[in-house]
Amino acid sequence: MIKGFTRFLQSPGEHLKSLFGTQDAPAGGPVLRIIPREDHPVSRQLFSDSALKVLYRLHNAGFEAFLVGGCIRDALLGRQPKDFDVATDATPEEVRDLFRNSRLIGRRFRIVHVRFGREVIEVTTFRGKPSEDDGQNVAHQSDDGMLLRDNVWGNIEEDALRRDFSINALYYNIADFSIHDFADGVRDIESRTLRLIGDPATRYREDPVRMLRAIRFAAKLDFQLDVETEAPLEELAPLLLQVPPARLFDEVLKLFMNGYGVETYHLLRDYGLFPMLFPETDEAFDELPWADAVIERALASTDERVQQDRPVTPAFLFAALLWGPVQLRQRAHEQEGMAPIPALQAASQRVVSRQLQHVAIPKRFSLPMRDIWDLQQRLPKRRGKRAFQTREHPRFRAAFDFLLLREAAGELEPGLGDWWSAFQKADEHEQRRLLGKVDADPAGSPAPRKRRRRRRRKPQNTPSDS
Incomplete structure (x- = not known):
């Protein structure tokens, strides 16, 4: 059991009632669990100075600011976080205005990179539900359900539902150092289970690369795939053929160059994903x-x-x-x-x-x-x-x-x-x-080709003039 979660996990019902206060989950939405600082082991000392600068500047400007995803997951697993992603209610343009050392990138998902020397902090605006409205704030999907463009802004609850796995829907609030858990991610970390948020087949169709991410996280973290998360993989594997080859190059590097390539390779073959690559x-x-x-x-x-x-x-x-x-x-x-x-x-x-x-x-x-x-x-x-x-x-x-x-x-x-x-x-x-x-024993070394000697023609006997 992760140190610091004992009281939280042994009696979650009563403990969570005392923590939620007036915060209710939206109808049909995620069930929010707020874990106060005294009940989790994640310290600001684990975060880079650059990540903290981004969080505090957003917070002091009146925006919500959370560290989200892998860095929180790794901290709860006792690993040293390396990549720090920030989620906020500030729009990409508002983030860019706050940081001179930033630039907007991406068309499919617009995000902001804030650069501190070699370190880059990725800042994303809370994603919302796909909208049918005209204008920029709209999601575009292919006939197969793949998201082609998605710049729909929303609130933190909607953002949590849009994330792929429950263990990545964990938010660290810089305002009070609490962890917001929207999808039972803490329990899945405890049981070492990888579980997609929402219907797995739908989520894979939205972005087939999620199938590769499932394999990568399972290998890297030594987690078991949840039964429902695992079930559609082999059937939906051909969806990867729709993904641009340039994007799959980046994904292959993540799969095979993260220190867990052998196990990743075995899982790719087991689930029929390797032939697609x-x-x-x-x-x-x-x-x-x-x-x-x-x-x-x-x-x-x-x-x-x-x-x-x-x-x-x-x-x-x-x-x-x-x-x-x-x-x-x-x-x-x-x-x-x-x-x-x-x-x-x-x-x-x-x-x-x-x-x-x-x-x-x-x-x-x-x-x-x-x-x-x-x-x-x-x-x-x-x-x-x-x-x-x-x-x-x-x-x-x-x-x-x-x-x-x-x-x-x-x-x-x-x-x-x-x-x-x-x-x-x-x-x-x-x-x-x-x-x-x-030269004496050329084992393993091909023998040089012998030149073919030209055959001399024999002179023809010509009759002498007589």
């Missing part, structure tokens, strides 16, 4: 027994680096996610008579082109990804100066790590990775010895 990779699993292991090991390595606060690059991760289909296409091209290097390049082009229809990959990541693939052809070729030239390639280290990944996953016989590991650590004398060993 990487269809050709999913198709390759049946033909390549090692493809799944390559992805798992890449994700495990990424998780370890994230948890150690070491840098990670999406290029390496996408290289692993798409390597299976690249290999299948390369194999098909070679069977048609194409040489290995052109076959790999043609395969890479086809796979990336199809993938971009589902999840966008910016060139700053797709070009290094393709370098990693291309170097897999060069790493076995170590004769003469080739080993030194390959080692000097700017993507060599990533390609070497990828080679080790392939060996560990069972795609390749081990050996080449050990040779390159020894070569990198060796002095000049040892490097010559290793290169000599390749």
Whole structure:
């Protein structure tokens, strides 16, 4: 049990009656539970100075100001909050007027970013119910129920209903340091349950990315999906095909680069969401027994680096996610008579082109990804100066790590990775010895193609003039 909630949770009925006062929930709306400061462990010391500046300036200007969502959830779970989102009754224009260091962003959802150096505090106006009124204050939906544009302002109760999960509908009031819980989020934190607010099928249709968020939170927080939240996932998974690929790129980074990528990957496959993101990779699993292991090991390595606060690059991760289909296409091209290097390049082009229809990959990541693939052809070729030239390639280290990944996953016989590991650590004398060993026993290194000798034509015997 979370420290500080014992009295609140053991007798919620009587305790809440004493706390609500005259505050009643709107008809059909959320049931508000106000947890006073003495009954919860969330301290202002957990919040960044920048977040507090935004809260106090809004409050002193006469607006309501709450920290909301993940930062409160994480604080209640005993985690250090990192991202601070502020909800207020001030409109985006009023927020912008209060903060010179701010800018309005977004068309689908208009919000304000208040920047303090590298830190950005996101400020949103309370959302209201979709309106049929003419003008700007209106929500637009597609025929499938997806929200295309939503700038409807409302009050805090309406805003709570518009949020996705109960554990994200928790508001910290800077006026009295209480927590406002509109959807039983505290209880769900206690039971480690992830539950959508409202009808799950409707909420997923409004924004299919919520299905990915459900998976991400379940993996990251080690929560169980509520039965009703879980039920429509597999059936509604194809709705993700309507989401712009650029948006899904951002979501994939959140899914796989948050330190819990392996568990996230398992859940995506369990609920049929992975094929919507990487269809050709999913198709390759049946033909390549090692493809799944390559992805798992890449994700495990990424998780370890994230948890150690070491840098990670999406290029390496996408290289692993798409390597299976690249290999299948390369194999098909070679069977048609194409040489290995052109076959790999043609395969890479086809796979990336199809993938971009589902999840966008910016060139700053797709070009290094393709370098990693291309170097897999060069790493076995170590004769003469080739080993030194390959080692000097700017993507060599990533390609070497990828080679080790392939060996560990069972795609390749081990050996080449050990040779390159020894070569990198060796002095000049040892490097010559290793290169000599390749010349003597070129295991794992393709033999050079022999030049075909021209056959000399035999001179024709011409009859002599006589």
